[in-house]
Amino acid sequence: MKILVTGGAGFIGSHTIVELHQAGLEPIIVDDFSNSSRSVLEGLRNILGYEVICYAEDCNRPESLRRVFGEHDIAGVIHFAASKAVGESVQQPLKYYRNNLGSLFTLLTVMLEQQRTHLVFSSSCTVYGQPKELPVNENSPILPAESPYGNTKQICEEIIRDTTKSGVPLKALSLRYFNPIGAHPSAQIGELPIGTPGNLVPFITQTAAGLRGQMTVFGDDYPTPDGTCVRDYIHVVDLAKAHVKALQLLFGQAAANHYDVFNIGTGRGASVLEVIRTFEEVTGTQVDYRIGERRAGDIEQIYAEVNKATEGLHWRAEKPLREALADAWRWQQKLMRKGG
Numbered sequence: 001m002k003i004l005v006t007g008g009a010g011f012i013g014s015h016t017i018v019e020l021h022q023a024g025l026e027p028i029i030v031d032d033f034s035n036s037s038r039s040v041l042e043g044l045r046n047i048l049g050y051e052v053i054c055y056a057e058d059c060n061r062p063e064s065l066r067r068v069f070g071e072h073d074i075a076g077v078i079h080f081a082a083s084k085a086v087g088e089s090v091q092q093p094l095k096y097y098r099n100n101l102g103s104l105f106t107l108l109t110v111m112l113e114q115q116r117t118h119l120v121f122s123s124s125c126t127v128y129g130q131p132k133e134l135p136v137n138e139n140s141p142i143l144p145a146e147s148p149y150g151n152t153k154q155i156c157e158e159i160i161r162d163t164t165k166s167g168v169p170l171k172a173l174s175l176r177y178f179n180p181i182g183a184h185p186s187a188q189i190g191e192l193p194i195g196t197p198g199n200l201v202p203f204i205t206q207t208a209a210g211l212r213g214q215m216t217v218f219g220d221d222y223p224t225p226d227g228t229c230v231r232d233y234i235h236v237v238d239l240a241k242a243h244v245k246a247l248q249l250l251f252g253q254a255a256a257n258h259y260d261v262f263n264i265g266t267g268r269g270a271s272v273l274e275v276i277r278t279f280e281e282v283t284g285t286q287v288d289y290r291i292g293e294r295r296a297g298d299i300e301q302i303y304a305e306v307n308k309a310t311e312g313l314h315w316r317a318e319k320p321l322r323e324a325l326a327d328a329w330r331w332q333q334k335l336m337r338k339g340g
């Protein structure tokens with residue numbers, strides 16, 4: 001069965017390609033490489049032993065998607081393709097609304113036209129904002145978005161839900177990711193932040209590798225056990241596996257319409273300092289950091305309740321934080337070797 005993966009050359013997308021293949025499915029990538037590198041295809045080839053079919057196309061173009069659906073009998077779609085930098089979305093909201101809403105709108109239109117009925121959507125725990133109660137479950141309130149990026153995830157979920165409700169044949173799941181980190185254990189694929197990383201773990205690995213000076217821990221006066229923010233860091237390979245389970249759930253649905261959402265996290269929170277210390281322990285490498293001001297817009301703490309995914313998807317995260325950090329470090333070292 002062929003599975004179309006939009007944004008399949010990205011961080012989560014590329015790891016999902018591997019898991020789809022291992023589950024006996026045939027992934028096909030559509031990616032415009034606006035925020036990913038073609039070198040990912042080489043990493044995938046090294047892992048899979050063959051060249052994944054890849055269309056270097058923008059999902060906002062209906063004719064591009066029509067061509068892919070015309071050339072392949074696509075059984076399911078996983079839609080990752082989106083812009084994802086929170087700060088940039090505040091500066092350039094139209095880019096985010098155009099890319100993220102436009103690509104979903106185009107994809108759904110073409111899917112319905114071509115009678116393709118199975119969709120897994122890449123959403124985010126950002127839809128919960130700062131939850132009043134922890135852990136957050138799927139019924140926790142959706143709070144007004146803090147950024148245009150967060151707003152696009154909320155609106156995309158609503159678009160999909162309303163479309164399934166309208167009675168057209170469409171079965172869809174939104175997966176609300178917590179904080180994906182790590183890399184494939186082979187170190188053939190991993191995160192490739194363009195420019196200065198915004199996320200914690202690439203910042204740690206680049207600092208430890210000597211590529212950056214001292215890093216800043218954004219605030220240690222939060223009402224958390226050690227004063228730093230708490231997140232639910234999930235190994236990207238575990239997250240990738242959740243997509244395979246989500247597709248399998250959709251394939252097993254008898255009804256013509258279906259929509260549901262799942263939290264995809266570990267269920268465990270870790271503070272910024274805990275991540276840094278665990279990284280130092282696991283890799284034997286020091287991270288030069290200082291405590292700085294809070295980062296505007298940061299939430300104090302969030303971690304997932306994962307019972308629904310455990311029961312509904314028959315999936316749970318298996319890899320501990322230590323393993324994710326060891327894999328992220330192995331990937332960073334590989335990047336440095338490649339860079340000479």
Ligand code: UD1
Pocket residue numbers: 086087124125126150179180198199200201203215216217218219229230231272295297298299
């Ligand atoms: C961020 C986004 C979120 C998005 C996710 C994608 C914000 C406010 N949120 O999540 O919407 O879905 O990325 O991966 O941007 N930290 C430091 N020093 C650093 C970098 C980070 O202390 O140099 C801290 C942050 O303050 C935060 C934690 O590390 O407490 C994690 O940060 P990050 O990796 O950026 O993820 P989120 O903020 O959770």
